[in-house]
Amino acid sequence: xxxxxxxxxxxxxxxxxxxxxxxxxxxxxxxxxxxxxxxxxxxxxxxxxxxxxxxxxxxxxxxxxxxxxxxxxxxxxxxxxxxxxxxxxxxxxxxxxxxxxxxxxxxxxxxxxxxxxxxxxxxxxxxxxxxxxxxxxxxxxxxxxxxxxxxxxxxxxxxxxxxxxxxxxxxxxxxxxxxxxxxxxxxxxxxxxxxxxxxxxxxxxxxxxxxxxxxxxxxxxxxxxxxxxxxxxxxxxxxxxxxxxxxxxxxxxxxxxxxxxxxxxxxxxxxxxxxxxxxxxxxxxxxxxxxxxxxxxxxxxxxxxxxxxxxxxxxxxxxxxxxxxxxxxxxxxxxxxxxxxxxxxxxxxxxxxxxxxxxxxxxxxxxxxxxxxxxxxxxxxxxxxxxxxxxxxxxxxxxxxxxxxxxxxxxxxxxxxxxxxxxxxxxxxxxxxxxxxxxxxxxxxxxxxxxxxxxxxxxxxxxxxxxxxxxxxxxxxxxxxxxxxxxxxxxxxxxxxxxxxxxxxxxxxxxxxxxxxxxxxxxxxxxxxxxxxxxxxxxxxxxxxxxxxxxxxxxxxxxxxxxxxxxxxxxxxxxxxxxxxxxxxxxxxxxxxxxxxxxxxxxxxxxxxxxxxxxxxxxxxxxx
Numbered sequence: 001x002x003x004x005x006x007x008x009x010x011x012x013x014x015x016x017x018x019x020x021x022x023x024x025x026x027x028x029x030x031x032x033x034x035x036x037x038x039x040x041x042x043x044x045x046x047x048x049x050x051x052x053x054x055x056x057x058x059x060x061x062x063x064x065x066x067x068x069x070x071x072x073x074x075x076x077x078x079x080x081x082x083x084x085x086x087x088x089x090x091x092x093x094x095x096x097x098x099x100x101x102x103x104x105x106x107x108x109x110x111x112x113x114x115x116x117x118x119x120x121x122x123x124x125x126x127x128x129x130x131x132x133x134x135x136x137x138x139x140x141x142x143x144x145x146x147x148x149x150x151x152x153x154x155x156x157x158x159x160x161x162x163x164x165x166x167x168x169x170x171x172x173x174x175x176x177x178x179x180x181x182x183x184x185x186x187x188x189x190x191x192x193x194x195x196x197x198x199x200x201x202x203x204x205x206x207x208x209x210x211x212x213x214x215x216x217x218x219x220x221x222x223x224x225x226x227x228x229x230x231x232x233x234x235x236x237x238x239x240x241x242x243x244x245x246x247x248x249x250x251x252x253x254x255x256x257x258x259x260x261x262x263x264x265x266x267x268x269x270x271x272x273x274x275x276x277x278x279x280x281x282x283x284x285x286x287x288x289x290x291x292x293x294x295x296x297x298x299x300x301x302x303x304x305x306x307x308x309x310x311x312x313x314x315x316x317x318x319x320x321x322x323x324x325x326x327x328x329x330x331x332x333x334x335x336x337x338x339x340x341x342x343x344x345x346x347x348x349x350x351x352x353x354x355x356x357x358x359x360x361x362x363x364x365x366x367x368x369x370x371x372x373x374x375x376x377x378x379x380x381x382x383x384x385x386x387x388x389x390x391x392x393x394x395x396x397x398x399x400x401x402x403x404x405x406x407x408x409x410x411x412x413x414x415x416x417x418x419x420x421x422x423x424x425x426x427x428x429x430x431x432x433x434x435x436x437x438x439x440x441x442x443x444x445x446x447x448x449x450x451x452x453x454x455x456x457x458x459x460x461x462x463x464x465x466x467x468x469x470x471x472x473x474x475x476x477x478x479x480x481x482x483x484x485x486x487x488x489x490x491x492x493x494x495x496x497x498x499x500x501x502x503x504x505x506x507x508x509x510x511x512x513x514x515x516x517x518x519x520x521x522x523x524x525x526x527x528x529x530x531x532x533x534x535x536x537x538x539x540x541x542x543x544x545x546x547x548x549x550x551x552x553x554x555x556x557x558x559x560x561x562x563x564x565x566x567x568x569x570x571x572x573x574x575x576x577x578x579x580x581x582x583x584x585x586x587x588x589x590x591x592x593x594x595x596x597x598x599x600x601x602x603x604x605x606x607x608x609x610x611x612x613x614x615x616x617x618x619x620x621x622x623x624x
Contacts, residue, residue: 022125024050033057036067039121043072043232046308047124063288065236071118072232074127074186074310076176077110078169080197084224085109087217088199094214095200099207100599104158104198106303111161111197113173113228117188118235119180126184128311131230134175135313141168142315148197148220152212154205159220161195169195172228206565207598229312231304234285237266242306243282243298247608257284257291264306265298277579296582296608359539360546361532362436362602363559364427364586366444366452367420370396371411372583379411393614395419401447401498403490412487416451423584423607424452428459430604439545441466442535444474444552445489445512452584453550454500467503470495473510473531476552477524478517486515509534521571528558536563536595546603553581560587564597583607 027050028038038053041060045052060066080088088109096105119127148159161169173190180186199218200211245263249256259265264285275281275292283290285306371378373395381392389400389407395417400410416424431438438460443453453468460466470492478486489512495502509531516523532549539547549559557569557577569577588602 024053028053043121043124044308046310059286060288065288070236071120073116073235074119074230074232075112075116076114076173077229077231078113079108079110079227079229080224081227082222082224084220084222087219087222091199091214091218095211097600098210098598099203102203103201108304109197111169111195112191113169114177114188114190116233117186119184119186123184124310127180127230130176130179130183131228131311131313134172134179135228137175138172139315142317143168144317146226150215152208154208155202157200157211157215158196158198166195204566226315227312230310231307232310233307240266240268242301242303243267244301244305245298247297249293249297251291255291257282257289257293259284259293259297264301265293295580359591361549361563361589362546362586363549363551363556365553365556365581365584366416366446366448366550367423368417368583369414369420369448370417371414373417376411378414379408401490401494403494405488409488413447413489415447420448420583421451421455424455425459427584427604427607428456432460434603436603437545438462438466438548440469440539441548442469442471442474443550444476445470445472446475447490449550449552450495450500453548456548457501464501467501469503469506470508471510471531472508472512472515473527474549474551474555475515476554478515478519480554481517485517486512521574525558525568528555529562532559532563553578553585556581556585556587560589560599563589564599
């Protein structure tokens with residue numbers, strides 16, 4: 001047991017636990033559930049209905065932590081509703097699309113009144129009563145409207161609350177905190193610092209201007225009713241990542257986790273070091289069970305997705321609110337007024353920005369390589385007694401390109417499997433469906449990358465109009481080459497002879513002779529930075545078009561981060577990051593203005609599929 005978890009057990013196990021019952025608890029006790037487990041089920045579902053609690057108990061029947069005495073943590077937030085909430089949600093979506101995810105996206109729009117504190121399960125109903133009682137006592141003094149002033153810094157963007165109104169909110173938080181401490185034995189501290197509603201936090205400084213422009217489109221004078229809401233979370237998983245299952249996965253081994261589409265999974269990044277590539281170990285929020293699951297069946301979820309909403313108090317200020325004039329109020333940015341003559345949503349300003357986009361860069365990992373499926377000895381499986389190639393499985397390529405040197409060189413420069421070819425063509429067809437215009441294609445000299453580029457172009461129906469520029473500088477980090485030597489790649493002439501659409505007039509920025517075995521991480525990042533800059537400068541900046549770059553798993557981060565001006569990733573966790581990039585994994589960069597790029601969502605969805613093991617009918621069907 002981890003030290004932190006052991007401390008939690010020690011903290012709560014010796015507390016006095018009264019045996020009071022409620023209208024929801026009694027029916028569960030009548031069904032034979034122990035009181036502490038029934039209370040845990042009610043708390044985990046927000047004490048809404050008996051049906052919800054019974055469903056939770058059924059789902060958690062195999063939960064090894066069902067008897068654990070660790071309580072939930074609770075927080076009291078002041079949340080906007082109505083049109084202001086809608087405008088804030090617009091900002092959430094567009095800021096994430098244009099600038100990527102930042103810390104604010106983990107939680108919904110809110111003002112923190114009391115940060116998270118533990119409360120024993122059987123005392124949670126006292127919090128509900130306290131919230132109602134304190135809310136009633138402040139219902140007449142609560143501000144009819146809350147004045148919001150936009151504040152920006154290189155790492156924070158949000159609305160600050162007017163001091164006089166903030167003082168009332170602080171008094172409300174203090175009153176709730178005092179009663180909760182006295183009546184429910186909760187150790188908590190009300191928020192007494194500058195009250196604020198965060199829009200963005202911990203973002204890259206070069207995104208500040210874009211975020212400010214989006215924030216100025218929020219009219220803080222939009223109609224809004226404020227709600228004090230009580231939320232809970234599982235304190236055991238505070239520092240875990242959250243994943244959401246995209247597909248159902250049925251375990252094939254005893255240590256694997258059953259997941260349904262939509263399930264939320266807690267994953268501790270510190271426990272993934274010894275996990276096989278493409279897998280993670282996590283705990284299901286729905287069942288409490290723990291096990292291994294395929295990572296490509298999931299996507300990142302938000303922290304608040306696993307929170308439970310318990311009760312809320314609605315401040316009804318409509319009868320006391322003043323009559324608004326038709327004139328739009330001003331939005332203040334760090335004290336400077338900006339008049340909003342028309343109420344605009346965040347998305348209304350995007351057409352002007354998107355119209356100015358000139359180019360995009362799509363960096364893509366190659367498709368499934370044959371040795372990824374059949375191992376390093378794949379070639380021996382396909383060579384006949386006289387040294388000729390004959391595929392031993394339908395996923396082997398039907399033939400290999402002719403080469404002047406030994407066929408053995410394919411061991412260090414393997415081709416795509418047949419599934420890899422299918423993957424590549426499927427991605428090309430998806431790009432065609434999305435009307436993506438590819439103007440230039442660059443590929444690593446590795447055969448698997450050239451083949452991926454070829455079949456993506458086939459899916460796009462661009463063969464042979466757009467030809468592949470083979471760029472040696474795009475080859476992967478040479479430290480990872482098992483042979484400790486640069487592979488003997490097929491020459492341009494050999495690729496053309498094999499019917500690949502190669503731009504024979506192109507001369508690479510990095511000749512093959514410049515690739516050094518076992519190069520340092522710094523040298524590899526420097527090479528990647530130089531090659532992406534040279535590719536961009538070689539492609540016309542006028543007119544829309546996507547530059548497709550087909551490389552390796554190690555290519556995505558160095559190329560895209562160098563293009564967007566992000567700092568290099570640390571070499572210590574680089575390998576772990578690369579292991580998470582699947583076949584045809586991709587990232588996309590858009591040019592916002594000349595030579596100013598940022599990462600956005602790729603134009604097509606990810607490609608996910610399961611394993612398909614070799615099948616021997618004789619051993620399986622005929623075996624007694």
